[in-house]
Amino acid sequence: MTLSTQKRRLHDMVFEALATDxxxxxxxxxxxxPIDSALGNRFEVSRTVIREAIQALASAGLVDVRHGAGTYVNGSASWDLLDTRLLEMLGNTGTIDFLINDLLDVRRMFEVEAAGLAAERATAADIAALEVVVERMRDPKTTGDEYLELNLEFHSLIVQASHNRILTGLRHQMRGVLSVMMNARQRQADEEMRIVSTAMHQMLLDSIREGRADRAQAVMLAHVQGAERSLQRTPES
Structure with a gap:
């Protein structure tokens, strides 16, 4: 392990511990x-590592660094909710529920439009890549974790096939959004849900291959609404 890699792992460890808190x-x-030296003693790392972790926390909006006054914890209104690491941690710590409805809104707006554009603009190479993913999703030997990655890849490829540079530029952030939501849904998944999901992806692929933008949007909307039904909770629940 190189010195820079070791330092990065220490930085990640401090970031994740403080972000979780x-x-x-x-x-x-x-x-x-606490001041840098106190945090350094707590985590048994250098002050440089602490400072880098604090910078990462500030970048995600979790803390406010007030020069000369210290570093203070921010409320969720200040968090960068498209920061992929923050989204992942919200999912891992089970604190994502407050954000689910907002994530569903974004997914509905983003993916339905992307599906329509993909049906209008997808190249032969785009369609071939989608076909490979769906074939692997259909394979009974594909594990749950592999299926989740294929699901993410399929949706990423649809955005790519839209050939919209703005949407494509947001693909990394949207992958973070989808990863959190799909991980939450994966915990509820059974074999029947996987069969239905694969069928929906096949329908999306067929619509894109046939250049049927309206149908691609309708199928994507139904697909997202299925996720809504499984993820949304009533106020009493």
């Missing part, structure tokens, strides 16, 4: 973080 409420709004 913030998003779970163990570090409350406006709490002042």
């Amino acid at each position: 913030i998003i779970t409420g163990a570090l409350a709004l406006d709490t002042r973080l």
Whole structure:
């Protein structure tokens, strides 16, 4: 392991520990973080590692670095909710529920339009790539984790096939959004859900291959609404 790799792992460890404390409420709004040397002692790392972790927390909107006054915990209104690491941690810590409806809104707007554009603009290479993914999704030897990655890849390829440079530029952030939602849904998944999901992906592929934009949008909307039904919770639940 190189020195830079080791340093990066230490930085990630500190970031994840402090981020978890913030998003779970163990570090409350406006709490002042301990000084760098105290955090260094807690995590047994250098002050340089602590500073890099603090910078990453600030980049994700989790803390506010007030020069000369210290570093303070931000509320969720200040968080960068398209930061892929933050989204992943919200999912991993089970604190994503407050964001589910917003994520579903974004997914509906983003993916339905992307599907329509893909049907109008997909190249032969785009369609071939989608076909490979669907074939692997259909393979009974594909594991649950592999299926999840294929699902993410399929949706990423649809965005790519839209040939819209703005949508394509947002693909990384949207992959983070989809990853969190699909991981949450994966916990509820059974064989029947997987069969239905694969069938929906085949219908999307067929619509794109046939250049039927309206149908591609309708299928994608139905697909997203299926995720909504499985993820949304009533206020009493």
